[in-house]
Amino acid sequence: MENKKEGCNYCAGPDSLTGAMLKIADLPYSTVYLLKNQLYRGRCIVAYHQHATEYFELEPTEGAGFFADISRTAHAVYNVFKPQKINYATYGDLFPHVHVHIVPKREGVPHWGVPFQDEPKEFLSDAEYAEIIEKIRAEL
Numbered sequence: 001m002e003n004k005k006e007g008c009n010y011c012a013g014p015d016s017l018t019g020a021m022l023k024i025a026d027l028p029y030s031t032v033y034l035l036k037n038q039l040y041r042g043r044c045i046v047a048y049h050q051h052a053t054e055y056f057e058l059e060p061t062e063g064a065g066f067f068a069d070i071s072r073t074a075h076a077v078y079n080v081f082k083p084q085k086i087n088y089a090t091y092g093d094l095f096p097h098v099h100v101h102i103v104p105k106r107e108g109v110p111h112w113g114v115p116f117q118d119e120p121k122e123f124l125s126d127a128e129y130a131e132i133i134e135k136i137r138a139e140l
Helices: 058-083 128-137
Strands: 021-026 030-035 044-049 085-087 099-105
Touching: 021 128, 030 058, 030 085, 030 128, 044 058, 058 085, 058 099
Parallel strands: none
Antiparallel strands: 021 030, 030 044, 044 099, 085 099
16 A cells, blocks of 8 residues: 555555454555454445545546446446345545445345444454355455
8 A cells, every 4th residue: 555644544454454354465556355243144345545535636547447446346246145236335424545335135134225333233253254255355
């Protein structure tokens, strides 16, 4: 990562994020993480590989590459979990770094038809996280 910002958890790397997420893979323009809260099985974050807080800060080729990484990740998650729909979300109020939530959803799971929430929480065993990571990594 060439452009890092001090105090940014994404720029600090995977060790600063282990309480909330686990690294899956590095892609050309991003790093993909698996959220530890797996209420939405397969929920990931695709974080841009350099520090930026807004999409307009990315050069056009970087933006296109980043969105290609998002699409590639969503396709991998879709292939593994076969959701009815994948939701995409960009926030950044609390973690000001360009990143996108990939949220597979289906009827019968909380919050169908409305934006995803972080409650209730569903945590897995280390073995279950490892299995999901390997499945997504294989699809990437």
